[in-house]
Amino acid sequence: MRDLETNAENTWCPGCGNFGILSAVKNAITHLDEEGISSDSIVISAGIGCHAKIFDYLGLSGLYSLHGRDIATVQGMKIANPDLKVINFSGDGNGMGEGLAHTLFAAKRNQDMTMILHNNSVYALTTGQFTPLTQKGWEGPSTPRGSFEEPFNPLVMMIVSGATFVARSFSGKMQHLTDTIISAVKHKGFSFVEVLQPAVPYHSWSEYRDKIKFIEEEPSNYNEALKTAQDADPYTLGIFYRNTEKPVYHEELYGDHNPVNKRVGVEERRQKIIKILK
Numbered sequence: 495m496r497d498l499e500t501n502a503e504n505t506w507c508p509g510c511g512n513f514g515i516l517s518a519v520k521n522a523i524t525h526l527d528e529e530g531i532s533s534d535s536i537v538i539s540a541g542i543g544c545h546a547k548i549f550d551y552l553g554l555s556g557l558y559s560l561h562g563r564d565i566a567t568v569q570g571m572k573i574a575n576p577d578l579k580v581i582n583f584s585g586d587g588n589g590m591g592e593g594l595a596h597t598l599f600a601a602k603r604n605q606d607m608t609m610i611l612h613n614n615s616v617y618a619l620t621t622g623q624f625t626p627l628t629q630k631g632w633e634g635p636s637t638p639r640g641s642f643e644e645p646f647n648p649l650v651m652m653i654v655s656g657a658t659f660v661a662r663s664f665s666g667k668m669q670h671l672t673d674t675i676i677s678a679v680k681h682k683g684f685s686f687v688e689v690l691q692p693a694v695p696y697h698s699w700s701e702y703r704d705k706i707k708f709i710e711e712e713p714s715n716y717n718e719a720l721k722t723a724q725d726a727d728p729y730t731l732g733i734f735y736r737n738t739e740k741p742v743y744h745e746e747l748y749g750d751h752n753p754v755n756k757r758v759g760v761e762e763r764r765q766k767i768i769k770i771l772k
């Protein structure tokens with residue numbers, strides 16, 4: 495098991511919801527390692543934002559990517575070496591704004607990866623602009639008279655786009671969040687976990703705690719999942735959708751081939767090209 499601690503100085507605000515996500519991820523990785531999913535086989539990526547600093551605070555391999563391009567980065571990692579378990583840390587601005595197309599296509603392809611969306615409903619690092627997930631009416635630095643746009647429903651968006659594991663948790667519910675991350679990483683296919691996370695300069699913990707609730711039971715099929723995700727308010731937690739039947743991208747692409755450990759030699763490749771050209 496790797497040492498998950500790093501020497502990086504933690505610069506999150508005291509009370510930031512990202513601390514809960516970091517702890518839950520560490521718990522989940524420790525548990526997964528004990529179950530046989532080695533921490534050496536896990537690679538991570540993050541975009542840019544407060545959430546993305548988690549990359550510096552986790553002693554795991556990976557690539558600190560660009561704003562909105564991290565989802566593309568992890569897709570590349572998986573295709574390059576399907577034996578890896580890849581985890582992406584994204585923000586609501588990062589993954590639902592500038593990176594939205596990459597998010598939708600990763601879900602559409604059922605890429606075998608996990609996306610953890612730190613949803614604080616704000617572009618926090620850049621000091622409080624509204625995001626695609628900000629609730630209507632929220633008064634912030636860029637929306638002093640209240641945001642008048644309807645937010646996306648990320649769970650519905652992911653279900654209809656093709657994700658095969660769709661869940662919501664909260665950084666203040668440590669056991670629920672840890673268990674959800676474990677299930678998401680073990681899931682074969684695109685797993686999406688939205689994590690509600692207070693950014694304390696903009697939202698208080700009680701704002702969340704007063705509203706948090708759980709779905710009664712996990713929906714058993716696509717239509718039920720979609721209806722539950724549509725009807726639930728943005729503070730309802732649980733696993734909304736799980737489909738283990740849908741093929742995953744890298745297997746559709748090249749079966750059980752792995753370009754790293756089943757590498758074709760130069761001569762074999764040359765012969766294959768000659769055969770195609772003949």
Ligand SMILES: Cc1ncc(C[n+]2csc(CCOP(=O)(O)OP(=O)(O)O)c2C)c(N)n1
Pocket residue numbers: 542543544545546560561584585586587588589592612614616617618619620625
């Ligand atoms: C290509 C690019 N576009 C925009 C930015 C500016 N930028 C950096 S962080 C950020 C907001 C991040 O918001 P979110 O993804 O919600 O993360 P949070 O800080 O809330 O965790 C933006 C717009 C950037 N660094 N690079």
Ligand code: SF4
Pocket residue numbers: 505506507509510511512544545614618619692693694695
């Ligand atoms: S601004 Fe918000 S998200 Fe960023 S470190 Fe502070 S509390 Fe956390």
Ligand SMILES: [Mg+2]
Pocket residue numbers: 543585586587612613614615616617618625
């Ligand atoms: Mg954010």
